[in-house]
Amino acid sequence: MPSVVKINVLTVPAEQREVLEQRFASRAGAVEGSDGFEWFELLRPVEGTDQYLVYTRWRSEEDFQAWMNGSMKAAHGGGGAGGDKGAGEGGERPRPAASGSTLWSFEVVQQASPKS
Secondary structure, three states: OOOEEEEEEEEOOHHHHHHHHHHHHHOOOOOOOOOOEEEEEEEOOOOOOOEEEEEEEEOOHHHHHHHHHOHHHHHOOOOOOOOOOOOOHHHOOOOOOOOEEEEEEEEOOOOOOOOO
16 A cells, blocks of 8 residues: 655745744654654745645555544644644634645655665
8 A cells, every 4th residue: 555645735924934843853752653654744935935834654545544533632732632722812723824734745656776
């Protein structure tokens, strides 16, 4: 069964880039222990766009969905234990750093790695 890749495309205004990157840094390690997790990268745009790419790779669609409905929801304040660690006084959630989000889904058909 091929791995699945999920790319979350986040539209981030220039003044929110540092905020977004800090929020991801504060959650470092949150996804790595998830069953079926294979890879994560946060890709910063270099030129011509304000869109960040959040690249994750999973053993299966089911593993991704389990993470989405469990750990990810809790990490983003959508319920469950923990909530949003960035919550301010009174438990209020901070404003989102991204102004838009689109999820792309792919199956890995071919891959290569450096020769040893």
